[in-house]
Each structure stands twice: as structure tokens, then as C-alpha cells.
Amino acid sequence: MSALQDAASPGYLDRAPSQLRRRRFQLGDNAAFYVLIAPATVLLLTFYLYPLLQVFWISFTEPKPGFGNYALLLSPSVTRVALTTLRICVITTVITVVLAYLVAYCWVHAGPRAQRVMLLGIILPLWVSALVRAFAWITLLRRDGLINSALAGAGLIDAPLPLLWNEFGVVVGLVHYMLPYGILPLAASLRSIDGSLMLAARGLGATRGQTFSMVYLPLSIPGIVASAILVFIFSLGFYITPALLGGGRSMMITEYISIQIIEVLRWGLGTTLAVTLVMIIALLLAVVSRVLDLRKLFGAK
Amino acid sequence: MNFTHAVRDVFDRPVRRLASAGQPALAGAISVENLTKTYGNAVAIRDVSLAIGSGQFVTLLGPSGSGKTTVLMSIAGFVSPTAGEIRLNGEPINHLPPDRREFGMVFQGYALFPHLTVAQNVAFPLRVRHRPRTEIEDSVRRALEMVQLERFADRLPRQLSGGQQQRAALARALVFEPSVVLLDEPLSALDKNLRHDLQAELKDLHSRVGLTFIYVTHDQQEALAMSDEIAILSEGRLVQMGTPETLYERPATRFVAGFLGQSNFISGTVEQARRDAFAYRAGATLLSQSGGPQQRDGDSVTVTIRPEKIRILTEAETADNRLESRIASFSYHGGHYHLQVDVEHVGRIVLDAPTWRREAPSIGQSITIGWDEDASVVVAS
Ligand SMILES: Nc1ncnc2c1ncn2[C@@H]1O[C@H](COP(=O)(O)OP(=O)(O)OP(=O)(O)O)[C@@H](O)[C@H]1O
Ligand SMILES: [Mg+2]
Numbered sequence: 230m231s232a233l234q235d236a237a238s239p240g241y242l243d244r245a246p247s248q249l250r251r252r253r254f255q256l257g258d259n260a261a262f263y264v265l266i267a268p269a270t271v272l273l274l275t276f277y278l279y280p281l282l283q284v285f286w287i288s289f290t291e292p293k294p295g296f297g298n299y300a301l302l303l304s305p306s307v308t309r310v311a312l313t314t315l316r317i318c319v320i321t322t323v324i325t326v327v328l329a330y331l332v333a334y335c336w337v338h339a340g341p342r343a344q345r346v347m348l349l350g351i352i353l354p355l356w357v358s359a360l361v362r363a364f365a366w367i368t369l370l371r372r373d374g375l376i377n378s379a380l381a382g383a384g385l386i387d388a389p390l391p392l393l394w395n396e397f398g399v400v401v402g403l404v405h406y407m408l409p410y411g412i413l414p415l416a417a418s419l420r421s422i423d424g425s426l427m428l429a430a431r432g433l434g435a436t437r438g439q440t441f442s443m444v445y446l447p448l449s450i451p452g453i454v455a456s457a458i459l460v461f462i463f464s465l466g467f468y469i470t471p472a473l474l475g476g477g478r479s480m481m482i483t484e485y486i487s488i489q490i491i492e493v494l495r496w497g498l499g500t501t502l503a504v505t506l507v508m509i510i511a512l513l514l515a516v517v518s519r520v521l522d523l524r525k526l527f528g529a530k
Numbered sequence: 531m532n533f534t535h536a537v538r539d540v541f542d543r544p545v546r547r548l549a550s551a552g553q554p555a556l557a558g559a560i561s562v563e564n565l566t567k568t569y570g571n572a573v574a575i576r577d578v579s580l581a582i583g584s585g586q587f588v589t590l591l592g593p594s595g596s597g598k599t600t601v602l603m604s605i606a607g608f609v610s611p612t613a614g615e616i617r618l619n620g621e622p623i624n625h626l627p628p629d630r631r632e633f634g635m636v637f638q639g640y641a642l643f644p645h646l647t648v649a650q651n652v653a654f655p656l657r658v659r660h661r662p663r664t665e666i667e668d669s670v671r672r673a674l675e676m677v678q679l680e681r682f683a684d685r686l687p688r689q690l691s692g693g694q695q696q697r698a699a700l701a702r703a704l705v706f707e708p709s710v711v712l713l714d715e716p717l718s719a720l721d722k723n724l725r726h727d728l729q730a731e732l733k734d735l736h737s738r739v740g741l742t743f744i745y746v747t748h749d750q751q752e753a754l755a756m757s758d759e760i761a762i763l764s765e766g767r768l769v770q771m772g773t774p775e776t777l778y779e780r781p782a783t784r785f786v787a788g789f790l791g792q793s794n795f796i797s798g799t800v801e802q803a804r805r806d807a808f809a810y811r812a813g814a815t816l817l818s819q820s821g822g823p824q825q826r827d828g829d830s831v832t833v834t835i836r837p838e839k840i841r842i843l844t845e846a847e848t849a850d851n852r853l854e855s856r857i858a859s860f861s862y863h864g865g866h867y868h869l870q871v872d873v874e875h876v877g878r879i880v881l882d883a884p885t886w887r888r889e890a891p892s893i894g895q896s897i898t899i900g901w902d903e904d905a906s907v908v909v910a911s
Contacts, residue, residue: 429641431628432606432712433702435658443658447645 281507284500291497298501307485307502314465314482317396321403322461328404329411329456330449336412337419355409363473366402367393370474394476402470407460414459418452458517462510482506557619558709558742559584560605565614567600574600575766578614582759584709587736587743589753592763593789598746599714601763605744606712607631618710629658634703634711634741639719640695642687648698649674649683655706673705676735693724700732710742717752729756750790754778762786778836783910787834794837794879797911800829807903813875817851820904835906837868840881840899849900855879857895867891871899 288298301307336347354362369375370392377389392398422445430440468483475481480488482502489499560582567574575597582588590598603609605616607628616623623631634655642651652673656666674680677697687695696716703711716732717725733756736743747753753760754774761771762785770782781787784795798810798817807820810831819833843849855871858878862868867883869891881899883891891897 423641425637425639425641426643428608428628429635429637429643430654430658432608432633432635432637433655433658434629434632434706435654436629439658443654444643448643 285504287496288500288504291500298497299505301498302501302505307498310480310482310485313396313479317399317403317471317479317481318461318464320396321400321407321464322457324400325404325407325411325460326415326453326457329408329415329460330453332408333412333416333419333452337416351409351412354405359406359469360473362405363402363470366398366405366474370398370401393474394478396475396479398474398476399471399479399481402474403464403467406467406470407463410463411456411460414455415449415452418455419449422448454517458513462513465510466506557584559619560710560742560744561617561620562601562605563615563617565601565604565616566612567597567604567609568612573766575604575763578763578766578768580761580768580771582742582744584619584742585740587733587745587756587758589745589747589757589760590763591747591750591753591760591789594748595765596763597766598748598763600766602712602714602744602746606633606635632706632708634706634708636696636699636703636711636713636716638715640687640699640716642695642698642702644687647684647686648679648690651687651698652701652705654702659706669705673701676704677701692720693728696720696728700735704735704739704741708741710744712744714746715748716745718747718749725752732756754790762789764789780907781834781909784832784834787907787909792837792880793834794840794881795909796833796835796876796906798831798833800825800827800831803827803829815853815873815875818903819906819908821908825908832909832911833906834909835901837880838866838882838884839905840879840901842881842883843898843900847900850903852898852900853879855897855899857891857893857897859893860891871897873899 289295291298332347332351336344336351339347367374371377372389372393374392376392377386380386381389392401426444426448427440430444431437435443466483467481468487471479471481472484472487475484477484483506486499486502486506489495489502560580562578562580562582565578566576578597578601580588580601590601592598600609604611607623607626607630611624618631642648643654646654649670652670653666656669661669670683671680674683677700679694679697679701682690682694682698687698690698696719699716703713717728720728729752736756745753745756757774759771760774760777762769762777764785770777770786772780777786778790781790781793787793787795796810796812796817798812800808800810801816802809803825807818808825809816809818810833811817817833819831825831841847841849843852853873853876855873858870858872860867860869863882865884868880869883870878870880873879879899
């Protein structure tokens with residue numbers, strides 16, 4: 230805190246020689262400091278914390294005060310949705326991390342020019358809205374979509390494959406959306422692996438395969454974990470893609486929440502599920518941060 | 531308690547076992563023939579040829595960028611030469627990948643695996659060779675004993691001091707009893723005192739295990755103190771190879787003389803060339819020099835002389851070459867005075883005077899210096 234104040238104060242730049250003068254300066258600076266950070270704080274409190282607290286409040290008061298909503302968490306319909314969500318998220322995470330590892334590996338070990346091109350390829354999708362991408366997948370995957378008509382045209386299938394409005398479609402869309410988030414932390418971690426260790430392994434008699442499995446892979450575990458956490462958490466809370474590609478059949482928790490609130494107006498249950506989701510994610514992060522240094526994992530210095 | 535002695539005592543037992551456990555004396559003769567490596571237009575090394583006998587401690591010495599690492603990495607198999615042949619015991623090994631060459635390696639910065647304990651690091655070369663578990667445990671214990679790291683077996687590399695990491699890397703390189711060990715500046719990251727201790731340990735270890743060591747350094751003192759032979763590289767070329775004594779006493783070129791310790795260089799024109807000696811003139815001063823049937827009158831020569839070979843002469847003392855000089859500056863180094871003196875026609879000369887007979891030297895003082903004709907050497911410039 231005090232370092233922050235010092236850095237923010239003009240007194241830091243023209244260090245006043247006299248103690249007295251410095252002290253007076255600092256008092257003034259303190260006020261200026263709080264004035265400067267006030268707008269951001271107010272913004273966060275009103276638009277982020279306040280609604281969150283309200284959601285929390287509603288979950289205990291609608292339709293009547295108490296823990297009634299939380300008891301509903303164990304009802305068959307909710308558990309079914311929860312299990313579907315968990316299954317889809319785990320599958321998505323596993324596939325995404327495997328693909329991300331391959332991409333990150335190639336990216337990190339490519340030449341400088343290829344790296345620049347690949348960077349563009351990796352972050353470009355981030356600039357395309359999830360909505361647009363979901364519709365693009367619908368065009369590709371639907372009964373008379375590009376893939377099915379191509380396969381049928383080639384005589385490989387008689388009936389169209391069920392690629393959309395099911396878990397398969399959701400996973401495809403989610404994996405596509407999550408890939409950049411999987412690749413970036415992984416690449417950062419792979420890049421930090423000291424290349425001379427691989428030379429050392431080869432020099433000491435390890436084959437390429439042994440070098441990868443005994444040195445490179447173990448050293449990339451922190452990156453794999455970071456990537457997996459990020460992807461898992463993002464996919465837990467993701468709404469648009471599963472809603473569009475699942476077609477209401479393989480429903481995930483976020484879509485279920487939205488239905489409770491917008492369509493059937495069971496605000497109590499909707500907010501309860503939202504609060505539970507936030508809690509689970511917070512718990513997940515807390516547990517993981519005990520084991521791993523999250524800030525370092527995601528590239529903070 | 532004397533550290534080095536303690537080390538020697540511990541070294542004694544396990545190393546002998548290591549040697550006797552191995553097959554009959556492992557041959558590890560390396561020859562490098564006309565090795566060249568270019569990167570695009572840049573030449574890293576050009577036409578380097580070395581013959582390294584089994585059991586030798588050979589040092590590659592040279593300034594930064596002279597190609598030491600390139601030569602070592604070519605031998606190790608990490609750099610594929612543009613031209614030239616590398617042989618192990620007469621067999622060409624150019625086509626073998628690094629892991630099939632069976633050399634022990636100590637990298638600059640050690641390259642210990644950070645996720646493995648010291649014992650696991652040392653076990654690595656044996657695990658990748660699929661040695662049986664009991665044998666691995668045995669060999670690792672012996673190797674750790676050899677470098678005195680038994681107590682640190684379960685630590686991670688980052689929990690070790692620099693010197694301990696260096697020893698762990700050494701144990702890892704030796705544990706599978708390779709016939710050749712390659713070391714790239716293994717001591718450069720350590721502070722001076724530790725360096726000194728480890729130089730002695732390393733040399734000691736080498737003489738006990740009897741393996742071929744190929745050692746890279748840019749520290750001339752280290753090279754002089756440890757090597758059986760030194761190969762001096764400059765700008766990608768091998769300039770001279772020989773025992774430390776030869777290189778120091780009989781440098782072939784001005785570069786070698788200047789790089790290995792300090793040297794004075796005197797240029798002149800040959801006169802009175804005889805069969806086993808000649809005189810050369812620098813300005814108005816005529817100096818004599820032994821050796822050199824190849825010199826003819828009128829040739830220009832460069833002669834080099836080490837600071838410690840120049841004596842300060844009294845009236846009564848004689849020397850083949852006698853010069854009047856004036857002290858330009860001096861410094862005291864405990865064991866000797868280091869003097870810079872000016873000599874007419876010859877220029878600035880540096881010399882080390884082991885003792886100072888009369889009062890302390892003073893700037894501007896006139897002294898007579900001299901050396902015998904076989905104390906200096908003719909070098910190619
Ligand atoms: N991969 C490379 N690409 C281009 N040039 C290289 C490469 N590796 C080495 N060189 C060049 O080859 C020359 C010799 O390099 P090398 O690393 O062998 O020197 P060195 O004697 O080990 O130096 P140092 O003491 O600094 O380690 C240098 O001029 C270097 O720039
Ligand atoms: Mg080098």
C-alpha cells in the first residue's frame with residue numbers, strides 16, 4: 230500500500246529534502262490517491278458486487294425465506310442437468326487440452342515468422358462473437374449441412390449423421406471456443422521450459438520419446454493444469470454455444486438457469502443455481518491456488 | 531578439518547570400486563578430422579583437427595565466439611558438421627545421434643532436471659538405458675558417494691548450492707561409466723574460491739577414474755592448472771595444441787602468447803643469423819635470440835618474453851640481453867612486484883620482480899633489466 234502511495238505521489242519524483250515538507254505532501258497525496266481510485270471502486274460496487282449480493286439475497290427469500298431453494302438442488306431434474314454439465318465440461322476440457330497441447334507445442338517450437346502467423350491464427354477467433362461461431366457450426370453440422378451433404382455426396386453415408394442438437398454438437402462448439410484459452414497459458418508454460426534440459430537428456434542417452442515423456446511432459450504439467458482449470462471454469466459458465474448447439478436437448482446448467490429466470494419465472498431456483506455455480510468455481514480456484522501459484526500460472530509477474 | 535583431504539579420503543574407496551566394476555579399461559580415444567561448421571555465410575569453426583588420447587584431460591580454450599562449444603557439441607552429436615569426420619576409437623561416429631554416442635555430459639549451467647531429486651537426476655542415464663532397479667540404486671549411491679552428495683540425495687536441484695549442483699551434474703555424467711566425458715564450462719557459474727576447490731576435485735577425479743575428459747573453458751588459469759593438453763582456438767581455427775608447459779613456454783603465435791598469460795612482444799630485423807641463434811635489431815638496440823635456423827638476415831621477426839623471465843640486474847650480473855630502462859609504474863602483489871618499464875627503441879616492457887633487493891621501487895627510477903637468449907621465443911605474428 231505504502232509503495233503504491235509513494236509511486237503515485239508527485240513527492241516521489243522530487244523528493245523533498247525536509248522531512249516536514251514531505252509529510253505534508255503525503256497527507257495531500259493520500260486524499261488524491263483515494264479520489265483517483267474512487268470511480269473504479271464505485272463502478273465495481275454498483276454494477277458487480279451489488280447485483281451479486283441481490284442474487285444471493287433472492288436465493289434465500291424467493292418464493293419464501295429459508296433454505297428451500299437449496300434443498301431443490303438435490304431434485305432429479307437439477308442433478309440430471311448438473312451431471313450433463315459436468316460430463317460435457319470434462320469431455321470438453323480433456324479434448325481442448327490435448328488439442329491445445331499439440332498446437333502450443335508446434336507454436337512454441339516454430340520459427341519466428343511462423344510463430345507470428347500462428348499467433349494470429351490462435352487469437353483471431355477471439356475477436357469473432359460466440360454467436361457467429363455457433364451459427365457457423367450449425368451451418369456445418371446440421372442434417373443438410375456441409376459435412377453431412379459432403380459425406381452423402383461421396384457415398385460414405387446413407388442417412389445424415391446426428392451431429393447437431395446433441396452433446397456432440399455442444400462439445401464441438403465448446404472445444405472450438407475454448408481452444409485459445411487452452412493454448413495461451415500452455416504456450417506460456419512450454420515457452421518457459423529450459424531447452425538445454427532436452428539437450429541434456431539426449432546427451433545422457435535418452436531417445437526422443439524418453440526425453441519427451443521423462444523431461445518435457447513432466448515439466449509442462451503446470452501449464453496443462455492451468456490450461457485445464459481455465460477451460461473447465463469457462464465451460465462451466467458458458468451459455469450461448471451450448472444453448473444454440475444443444476438445441477434444448479442436452480441442457481447445461483447455464484441454460485437451465487436462464488430458463489428458470491426468463492421462462493418459468495422460478496427466480497428462487499435460478500438464483501440458487503447461479504450462487505451455487507459461483508461458489509463451486511470459487512472453491513475450485515481456492516483449492517487449486519493452494520496447490521499451485523495461480524498468478525504465475527496465468528502469466529502474472 | 532581440511533576439506534580437500536576429506537574429499538580425497540571419500541573419493542578413494544568408491545572410485546576404485548567404480549573402476550574395478552567396469553569392463554577392462556574403457557578406451558575413449560577421440561579424433562576430430564578437418565571439422566568445419568558454417569551457419570549460412572558465418573563460419574563457426576574451420577578445418578579443426580584434434581587427436582585426443584584415451585584417458586587424457588584435454589581442454590578447448592579460446593576467447594568468446596572462438597568455436598569451443600561448436601567443437602564440443604559436434605563431438606557430442608548436437609551439431610552436425612558441415613564437413614569433417616569425428617571418430618571414437620577409430621570408428622566414425624558422425625551418423626550417430628547424441629543418445630547413441632554414450633558420452634557423459636556436463637552442461638554449462640548444469641541442466642539438472644528441476645522436477646527430479648538429485649538421486650533421480652543421477653539415475654536418469656541408467657533409467658533410459660533400462661538397467662535393472664537394484665543396479666540403478668547401487669550405481670547411484672556410489673556416484674553420489676563419489677561426489678560427496680549422499681546426504682543430499684532427496685533434495686531438488688534448486689535446494690542445492692552452486693557447487694553441489696555442479697557435483698550432482700558430474701555424478702550424473704559419470705554414473706553410467708562412459709568412456710568420454712564432455713564438459714562445457716562446468717565451473718563458470720561459481721565464485722572464485724569454490725572454483726579453485728572444484729578444479730582440484732575435478733582433476734583428482736579424472737586421474738582416479740581414468741576417463742577421457744574434454745573440457746571447455748575460457749579461463750586460461752583453469753586450463754593451465756587442469757589439462758594434460760590444451761587446444762587453443764581463435765576465430766574458429768585451431769591455433770596450437772600441446773601440453774600447458776609447451777603452450778606457455780613455446781607459444782607458436784603471438785595470439786597464443788598473449789592469450790595464455792601476459793607477454794612482451796619485441797619486433798626487429800634479423801642480423802647475424804647463425805645455425806642455432808641470431809641477433810635482431812630493434813631500433814638501435816641489438817638483441818640476441820637462440821634457435822631459428824630458418825631465420826635469414828633481413829627477415830623481420832617477433833620475439834616474445836614472459837614478464838617473470840626478465841631479471842633486474844646488478845652491476846655484477848650478466849645476461850645475454852642487457853637493457854637500460856626507467857620505471858613507468860609498478861604495483862605490489864604480495865609475492866612479487868609487477869613493473870612497467872620503458873626501454874629506449876624497444877618500448878614498454880612489463881616484468882615481475884619476485885623480490886626487491888634494496889628500497890621499494892620508485893617511479894622514474896633507472897634499472898637494468900635483462901634476459902638470456904633462450905628465455906624468449908620467436909612467434910609468428
Ligand atoms: N546456431 C548458430 N547460428 C549461427 N551462428 C552460430 C550458431 N552457433 C554458434 N554460432 C557462431 O559460431 C561462432 C562460434 O560459436 P561458439 O558457441 O562455438 O563459441 P564459444 O567459443 O563457445 O564462445 P563462448 O565462450 O562465448 O561460449 C560464433 O561466432 C557464433 O556466433
Ligand atoms: Mg560456449
